[in-house]
Amino acid sequence: GEDVEQSLFLSVREGDSSVINCTYTDSSSTYLYWYKQEPGAGLQLLTYIFSNMDMKQDQRLTVLLNKKDKHLSLRIADTQTGDSAIYFCAEEGTNAGKSTFGDGTTLTVKP
């Protein structure tokens, strides 16, 4: 079945760029999402990319998609302490409406 993998932890200095990586197995993935989860909260949709795109930029966020390698990344420019959270990658394929999530990457931003 579908599988999504992410590295578990990332630590950066405030002001640096953060890059969170994700790989997925479903070659029929149509949408790929990045969500943010802060302690005790639900998931906040940050951005998504359609599978026929290779890049999407939204203010400080840049999403890169390498469909051949099934690799997705999220770059956060000028990372702030408020960006500290768990970031989830998710994909949605032929089963529209059913998202498969990775286990999340915990981003720690040090002042």
Add this chain to the structure above:
Amino acid sequence: DAGVTQSPTHLIKTRGQQVTLRCSPKSGHDTVSWYQQALGQGPQFIFQYYEEEERQRGNFPDRFSGHQFPNYSSELNVNALLLGDSALYLCASSRGVNYGYTFGSGTRLTVV
């Protein structure tokens, strides 16, 4: 504009009991999905409701059932609770089935 509202926020149940969790979707949304998030893991898809019918189901046993009402709100029922059902249950709503979802803050279920 209220987002997705879930109730209760926390719940403690005893093994073998039954539980009902509730979700009100964001205004304008007609599709509700339920996810289970165990500690330290990503959310796992339970099922999705649209037009009061279950559209899709993940790999969860029949002890997990749901319902969607005409006003698009939804309930998740879990029978014969097991210790392993302890998790954060997230409701997500959308208009249609793509383009990402708006998640509620979840219901933390603890089974003892």
